[in-house]
Amino acid sequence: MMLRYALRTIRDRKSGFLGALLALMCAAALITACGTLLETGLRGRIATERYAGAPLVVSADQNVHRTTVKHKGNGETKAKHKAKPVVERAWLPAATADRIRPLEGVRKVIPELTFLAEPVTEPVDRPSYGHSWASASITPFTLTTGRAPATADDIVIDRGFAERVGLKPGDRLTVQSTGAPRSYRISGIAAPAGRGELQQQTSLFFLAAEAERLAARPGQVTALGVLPAPGTDPTELKRRVERALKGTTAQVATGDDRGPVEFLDAAGARTKLVSMGGAMGGTSLLVAILVVVGTFALSIQQRHRELALLRAIAATSRQIRRLLGREALIVGAVAGVLGSLAGLPLATWLHSRFIDMGAIPANLERTAGIFPAFAAVAVTILGAWAAARISGRRIARIRPAEAMAESAVERDRPARGRIAAGLVLLAGGGVLVAVLSGLHVEAASTPVTFLAVVVLATAVSLLGPLLIRMASALLAGPLRLAGFGGTLATANIRGNSTRMAAVVTPLTLLIGMTCTVLFVQPTLGSAVRNQAREGTRATWVLATQGPGIPSVAAETVRTTEGVTAATEIVRTTVRVGLDKYRAQGVTQAGLSRTWDPEVTGGSLADFAADPGTAAVSELAAERLGLHPGSTLKLHLGDGTPATLTVAAVYARGLGFGDLTLPHDLVARHMDNPLAATVLVAGDSDRGRLAAALKKFPSIAVLAPATADRLQADRQQENAEVNYLAMGLILAFTAIAVVNTLAMSVSERIKEFAMLRLAGATRRQVLRMLRIEALSILLIAAVLGTGIALAVLTAFSIGMTGSAAPTVMPVVYATVVGAAALLVLVASALPGRVALKARPVEVAASQR
Numbered sequence: 001m002m003l004r005y006a007l008r009t010i011r012d013r014k015s016g017f018l019g020a021l022l023a024l025m026c027a028a029a030l031i032t033a034c035g036t037l038l039e040t041g042l043r044g045r046i047a048t049e050r051y052a053g054a055p056l057v058v059s060a061d062q063n064v065h066r067t068t069v070k071h072k073g074n075g076e077t078k079a080k081h082k083a084k085p086v087v088e089r090a091w092l093p094a095a096t097a098d099r100i101r102p103l104e105g106v107r108k109v110i111p112e113l114t115f116l117a118e119p120v121t122e123p124v125d126r127p128s129y130g131h132s133w134a135s136a137s138i139t140p141f142t143l144t145t146g147r148a149p150a151t152a153d154d155i156v157i158d159r160g161f162a163e164r165v166g167l168k169p170g171d172r173l174t175v176q177s178t179g180a181p182r183s184y185r186i187s188g189i190a191a192p193a194g195r196g197e198l199q200q201q202t203s204l205f206f207l208a209a210e211a212e213r214l215a216a217r218p219g220q221v222t223a224l225g226v227l228p229a230p231g232t233d234p235t236e237l238k239r240r241v242e243r244a245l246k247g248t249t250a251q252v253a254t255g256d257d258r259g260p261v262e263f264l265d266a267a268g269a270r271t272k273l274v275s276m277g278g279a280m281g282g283t284s285l286l287v288a289i290l291v292v293v294g295t296f297a298l299s300i301q302q303r304h305r306e307l308a309l310l311r312a313i314a315a316t317s318r319q320i321r322r323l324l325g326r327e328a329l330i331v332g333a334v335a336g337v338l339g340s341l342a343g344l345p346l347a348t349w350l351h352s353r354f355i356d357m358g359a360i361p362a363n364l365e366r367t368a369g370i371f372p373a374f375a376a377v378a379v380t381i382l383g384a385w386a387a388a389r390i391s392g393r394r395i396a397r398i399r400p401a402e403a404m405a406e407s408a409v410e411r412d413r414p415a416r417g418r419i420a421a422g423l424v425l426l427a428g429g430g431v432l433v434a435v436l437s438g439l440h441v442e443a444a445s446t447p448v449t450f451l452a453v454v455v456l457a458t459a460v461s462l463l464g465p466l467l468i469r470m471a472s473a474l475l476a477g478p479l480r481l482a483g484f485g486g487t488l489a490t491a492n493i494r495g496n497s498t499r500m501a502a503v504v505t506p507l508t509l510l511i512g513m514t515c516t517v518l519f520v521q522p523t524l525g526s527a528v529r530n531q532a533r534e535g536t537r538a539t540w541v542l543a544t545q546g547p548g549i550p551s552v553a554a555e556t557v558r559t560t561e562g563v564t565a566a567t568e569i570v571r572t573t574v575r576v577g578l579d580k581y582r583a584q585g586v587t588q589a590g591l592s593r594t595w596d597p598e599v600t601g602g603s604l605a606d607f608a609a610d611p612g613t614a615a616v617s618e619l620a621a622e623r624l625g626l627h628p629g630s631t632l633k634l635h636l637g638d639g640t641p642a643t644l645t646v647a648a649v650y651a652r653g654l655g656f657g658d659l660t661l662p663h664d665l666v667a668r669h670m671d672n673p674l675a676a677t678v679l680v681a682g683d684s685d686r687g688r689l690a691a692a693l694k695k696f697p698s699i700a701v702l703a704p705a706t707a708d709r710l711q712a713d714r715q716q717e718n719a720e721v722n723y724l725a726m727g728l729i730l731a732f733t734a735i736a737v738v739n740t741l742a743m744s745v746s747e748r749i750k751e752f753a754m755l756r757l758a759g760a761t762r763r764q765v766l767r768m769l770r771i772e773a774l775s776i777l778l779i780a781a782v783l784g785t786g787i788a789l790a791v792l793t794a795f796s797i798g799m800t801g802s803a804a805p806t807v808m809p810v811v812y813a814t815v816v817g818a819a820a821l822l823v824l825v826a827s828a829l830p831g832r833v834a835l836k837a838r839p840v841e842v843a844a845s846q847r
Contacts, residue, residue, distance in 0.1 A: 024335030032343025035372025041273030046259030054225030146188025332384030422462030464501025511784030531655025548674025562684030565590025585666025602628030617653025
């Protein structure tokens with residue numbers, strides 16, 4: 001019976017349920033899209049290209065391991081093993097091949113070298129790597145024209161690259177590898193046998209001896225390709241190889257597992273996508289709960305009289321709850337199915353946008369499983385049911401007489417439970433803000449930042465009626481100056497505080513979340529650039545659009561007249577224990593002339609004089625318990641362990657990273673050992689430096705201020721990924737604002753008719769609506785700005801040590817202006833529609 005009545009109610013009150021349906025659809029679409037990204041990070045396929053011809057690939061372990069032993073009280077021990085990936089490629093001892101070659105079923109073992117090799121004179125639209133021609137059979141590559149490399153001056157290029165840039169055998173090609181740029185003669189063009197062209201990379205092949213020189217890893221290889229003998233079972237061969245490599249750290253990959261070995265960036269992108277999808281999904285779920293509960297609360301409030309009449313004709317509390325629950329289940333099921341279907345193309349679009357922005361590589365294939373869609377439907381149905389139960393709790397619980405009274409006049413104050421819950425969440429938000437001010441790592445502070453915004457916005461939702469009444473009392477005087485419309489608007493805001501609170505909540509969340517998203521990155525980025533600017537003593541900065549600045553170029557600058565020091569800087573990430581730290585490697589000679597990290601302990605001179613030392617930031621020193629003279633044990637970018645002595649502690653860690661290490665130590669263990677930048681001190685002018693660097697046309701001589709602006713542009717590009725991710729949540733919130741306003745205004749058709757019958761003109765009613773909308777905007781702007789300011793200030797204190805977040809007035813004004821436009825349009829359009837009907841007919845139909 002209740003199901004039939006619920007279906008009839010939905011059919012007769014389509015407009016009232018349409019708002020809830022739209023909110024739930026958007027929530028389901030967002031959850032499906034985020035879930036698909038999360039699943040792609042967990043199970044996304046990374047297709048191999050160069051290793052396609054080798055059924056088995058042996059590579060080095062790409063993880064740092066740590067085992068902790070916990071002693072229990074009964075004398076037993078429990079060992080816990082953890083592993084974390086390193087950011088650079090770990091290399092394998094070449095002698096590992098000797099363990100594999102004698103095995104039964106092994107036809108051939110192919111040593112593979114992969115190293116930086118980027119054409120300088122031709123445009124490159126994808127990563128470019130160098131290899132030994134001896135490993136061409138691992139794909140396999142075969143010559144289509146020309147011949148194999150015969151001298152160190154020869155190079156073979158892949159056919160796809162040759163066709164894109166119009167090269168042929170006999171042409172010269174300048175290549176920037178790990179050392180100085182060098183010109184090579186193209187001896188041949190090769191293509192994968194029986195397969196299409198390479199899609200994710202450009203391959204350049206050198207003579208074996210030249211490839212070993214360029215790789216600069218004597219006695220090591222990138223990987224080993226194992227070709228089985230005819231008739232050998234690959235699975236059985238894998239077991240034999242694993243047994244032969246027991247006791248080493250070598251890993252054996254087959255099938256789709258070869259892709260992550262070939263493409264380290266794709267493997268790292270998986271972790272990034274899991275983190276991004278989880279953060280987006282978690283935030284969107286919290287926002288969806290807040291929005292959906294508010295939408296259902298408004299919907300049920302608009303049906304208060306209907307539900308009160310049901311109570312008055314003997315409907316029990318249980319029957320009301322069942323009715324609301326079944327309505328919610330029907331709406332939730334329809335919205336869940338439609339929203340999850342809409343979420344699939346949304347996930348495809350998101351995936352493609354992340355690829356275009358460079359956040360993830362194109363060869364990380366999107367996984368289109370059914371689990372995210374089913375999860376979205378389940379969450380939507382459950383969320384709708386829970387929202388309806390929460391929103392209808394009071395109408396189902398109170399006595400019928402009270403229900404009839406409240407259907408005519410709003411209660412004087414919210415229920416005690418609602419106020420108590422609001423105060424608890426307000427206190428919880430305050431705790432999160434306090435915790436945020438003590439977090440100094442971006443990975444830890446970012447999720448807390450957005451969680452604090454949602455918790456505080458939820459507190460505003462619960463305390464909304466009280467806040468609205470307080471605000472209406474403050475606005476009463478100014479609104480009277482607006483005449484008749486202002487007086488009516490004041491009465492409406494004060495007398496319908498619960499309805500107004502349902503509108504203010506998503507608008508507060510929209511303004512607060514948008515300001516937080518837009519100003520978090522500038523707050524951190526500004527502090528980073530300020531420290532880097534204050535700590536740079538150099539007269540000039542060398543930068544390049546290519547892979548980096550070779551040491552030979554830096555040495556050329558050092559010998560230029562007027563130059564007193566040139567500091568090469570490489571950047572990577574290292575692990576101390578299992579924790580990641582940003583690190584830079586610097587050439588130590590003349591360091592104090594180009595760099596001032598604001599040393600607070602030890603001596604920069606001691607660091608510059610000893611290649612076995614390190615300088616650490618104050619934050620890293622505090623976290624690791626270090627001081628000058630302490631021993632620092634770490635794993636370099638490729639997982640190689642190193643032990644150094646701390647020589648200095650510095651304050652400008654945001655600008656220069658947590659750890660500063662000797663340049664050669666860091667560069668030897670990086671995939672790209674070229675300097676990211678070179679700081680030049682002295683009185684040499686730009687023209688003299690440019691002339692000295694004439695052989696390196698891709699290197700630019702910049703003033704520090706210009707380099708700072710370029711750094712700001714790069715930070716903006718990196719922030720665009722976060723803006724896109726959070727932009728979807730903000731778009732959902734904006735839709736909720738429009739949806740809630742439209743629901744609120746469209747249900748006031750009787751009120752508007754009575755005002756018209758009392759003598760108010762259509763223009764006066766619309767003016768009243770505009771004043772109400774602007775009043776709501778003002779209240780939401782104050783609350784949203786207050787939330788954002790509290791959260792951003794705490795974030796700034798924790799990350800930069802300053803209580804002054806970076807807020808751009810023009811951007812803030814744009815946010816509030818966009819919110820104003822949204823509110824005015826969302827209230828004016830349904831208001832005009834509601835006023836089209838003749839007042840007498842409306843009054844008669846509503847009796």
